[in-house]
Amino acid sequence: MTTLTRRIGSAQLEVIVADITTLGVDAIVNAANTSLLGGGGVDGAIHRAAGPELVAECRTLHGCKTGDAKITKGYRLKAAHVIHTVGPVWNGGTHGEDDLLASCYRRAIELCREHKLTSVAFPAISTGVYRFPAERAAEIAVRTTIEMLPLAPSVARVVFCCFSEPSAKLHAEALVRHSGPCAD
Numbered sequence: 802m803t804t805l806t807r808r809i810g811s812a813q814l815e816v817i818v819a820d821i822t823t824l825g826v827d828a829i830v831n832a833a834n835t836s837l838l839g840g841g842g843v844d845g846a847i848h849r850a851a852g853p854e855l856v857a858e859c860r861t862l863h864g865c866k867t868g869d870a871k872i873t874k875g876y877r878l879k880a881a882h883v884i885h886t887v888g889p890v891w892n893g894g895t896h897g898e899d900d901l902l903a904s905c906y907r908r909a910i911e912l913c914r915e916h917k918l919t920s921v922a923f924p925a926i927s928t929g930v931y932r933f934p935a936e937r938a939a940e941i942a943v944r945t946t947i948e949m950l951p952l953a954p955s956v957a958r959v960v961f962c963c964f965s966e967p968s969a970k971l972h973a974e975a976l977v978r979h980s981g982p983c984a985d
Contacts, residue, residue: 888927
């Protein structure tokens with residue numbers, strides 16, 4: 802279900818409530834842990850849906866630092882690729898959490914550019930067990946993605962795939978703030 806759609810330059814940005822593992826996009830972004838070997842939440846769901854080949858490829862990547870991202874094949878997913886990014890654990894906002902979260906979105910868009918991907922879906926990175934405040938995270942996600950789009954002209958579609966209606970509402974509000982009012 803699409804909650805909101807906006808055009809920014811040549812890219813279409815959407816906010817939806819859905820299971821990210823079911824989306825037919827070039828890449829889905831995995832809110833991974835530093836091992837990249839699977840975990841709970843979105844990470845666990847993506848690993849289960851992709852199958853054991855995903856964890857086998859992730860083992861060859863030797864982990865990932867917080868704020869960085871790495872790309873793999875999608876295996877059994879509809880998405881051809883998975884971009885694994887490690888969001889920050891919220892520690893009160895005084896340990897560079899905002900910059901690290903923004904870096905997750907920047908690095909994911911950079912990987913889309915490098916691999917000439919045209920569509921990508923993001924979950925609400927770090928807002929689950931990592932406890933990043935959801936409203937703040939949505940603002941960073943939308944703002945950073947919009948800032949990066951001119952540097953990745955191949956990206957024609959960005960989906961903010963939310964697990965819940967409240968998360969989608971926060972992302973939609975942020976998207977309206979950064980794209981201006983327009984008729985849908």
